[in-house]
Amino acid sequence: MPELPEVETIVRKLRPAIVGRVIARLEVYSAKSFLGDRLDLVGSTVLDVGRRAKMIEIYLDRDRVLLTHLKMTGQYLFQNQDQLMAGGHPTADWHRQLPGKHTRVQFDFEGGARLFFNDQRKFGWIKLVQKPELPQLYQKLGPDVIDKKITVVYLSEQFSRRKMTIKQAIMLNEILCGVGNIYACDSLNDARISPLRSARSLNPEELARLLTSMKKIIASAIKNGGTTFDGKYVDIEGKSGNNQSKVLVYGRVAKSCYNCGGIIKKITLGGRGTYFCSDCQV
């Protein structure tokens, strides 16, 4: 269930794996997982792989883009048959049967490599769109949290009109993209700000602290290859990330806060589990 660091990790591994490959076959096992007209996809070449917010962009020839949102349980898994036949090492998930129970879409490339879109809960999707449609599709999205456009002045202006809590506000995609539940909780802990504060109540000094924390937490999670709980996020080889050992508060209810030793509490905000330390987060 990827947030920005997990999606970014997938994109970085997917790019060298599939750029230049030609789609030889497409199999859709779950109709609702593939949106758009998929005629003429066979024979298309992958030109590049990118990311916007938590979406993966697979650029094809003829100005087409396969846009993917992994939502809660989506995964891309890549297997390279020709490398195996040439004596390469099996990938980490080689024990995994692919296509499997949760495989919703399968791409076969010329030469034998295959890309699987697995998604247990079927919230995720792959959508075939035309490149010129992208700006329209992204219209309601704020800048990525790591974008230079996100400044204290920008956040202050955006939050001033909102009555919601600061935690809900930093997860709102129309303001800024890429901060999901884990990193929202952790950023607030790092910045020593309570998730229960109203967004408009933060002063510029607190906003600056929060912004620094969000960027730091996200960058560190990318460096660590993302956070894996229960195997729900894995990279394209089926491998878990390494950031779970670095998590500050998410999922650590009743454990002690690394800042101050206080006991971490769990509450619900906007229907999402929210972990924080009421001793040092004020």
Add this chain to the structure above:
DNA sequence: CGGAGTGTTAGTCG
């Protein structure tokens, strides 16, 4: 067995 919870986000309704 029933109910709650899960890393997302659109949509609806007041």
Add this chain to the structure above:
DNA sequence: CCGACTAACACTCC
């Protein structure tokens, strides 16, 4: 405009 709530779905945990 805003915010509260729900649905989409499958599975695990208590």
